[in-house]
Amino acid sequence: MAQTEGTTRRSRTVFGFIGRFLAAWMAGLAILAMVPGVERWAIRATIESLGIAAHMLRVECAVSGAYVKLGGVNLEIITDCTPVMPTLALWGAMLAFPAPAKWKLGGIGIGGTMLWVYNLARILALALVLRFHPTWFEFVHVYLWQTLTLLVVLVMFVSWIRLLRVG
C-alpha cells in the first residue's frame, strides 16, 4: 500500500511539473507573439555575435541585413537560427522546478548565456558543413537543431538540478 501511495504521489509530482512547465512555455510563446521586437532583437544580436566570433576565429565575415557571409558561405539568420526557443524551454523548466528564487535567477542567467554560445557554435559548424560538405547540410541542420540542442538543454537542466541539490 505504501509503495502504491509513493508511486501515486511521485506521478502527481511529475504531472505537476509538466503542467507548470507547459504553463510557463505557453506564457513565453504568448510574450514572443505579442512583442515581435524580442525576436528581431535576437536576430540582430545573433548576427552581431557571429561577427565577433568570426573576427576572433579569423574567419571572413560580411553582414548584409539578415544575411551573413561566413567563410564564403551565405546564411540567412531567421528566428529559428537564434537560441530563443531552446532558451525558453530551459527557462520554463527551471521556473517550473521547485527551487529557491535566487537559484532560478542564477540558472536562467548562466543557462541563457551558455545556450547563446552553443547557438553560435552550432551556426559556425553549419557554415563549415555548407562550405565543405553541402550535401550533408540539411541532415546536419535538422540533427543539430533538434537532437543536439534538446540534449544540451537537458544536460544544462540536469546539471542545474544537481548543483541545486549539492548547494
Add this chain to the structure above:
Amino acid sequence: MKLLARFLGWASILAFPCYLTMKAYQEALAALAVRIFEIAGAPARVGVDLHEPFSLGLYAAMCLASRNAPRHIRMRAVAIGVPALAAFGLLAVLVFVVANRLTTGHAGGNEGAASRFIESTLETVPWVSAPALWLALLGRWELPAGVLRPDRPPRERRRR
C-alpha cells in the same frame, strides 16, 4: 549523465531513418489533415514543414536510453508513445489550421500576434511533446526519488 549519453547515442542512430522518412512522413501528415478537413466539410490546403518525425525518434531514443524502468515498461512506453506522438502531431496540425481560420479567416494565418502565437506553438510541439511524454510514462523510474517533490528543500549550507 549516463542516461543522456545513451540518449545521444540512440538519437544519433535514429536520426538517419527519421531524416530519410522526413519528406514522406510530412506529406502523409498533410494528406491526412486534408482528408480530415474534407470529411468535415471544410476543405483546406495544408502543407507541413516541421522537423518530423524527429520527435518520434527523440522519444524512442529517450525510452531506449532508459535503464531503471523494467524492460516491459520501456517497450510499452515505446509502443504507446510513438503512435501517440504521431497522433498528437496530426492533432497539432489540425488545431493550427482551425485556430488560424477562427482568428484570421485563413488556414495559414497572417502576420498578427495570434497567428504568430499559433505558429510558434505548432513549431514547438516536437520540442516539448517527446520529453514531456517520456517524463509522464518513465519519469518516475528514471528520475531520482524526490527530485521533483516541492516539499523537499535543498540541503542547507553549513554555516561557519
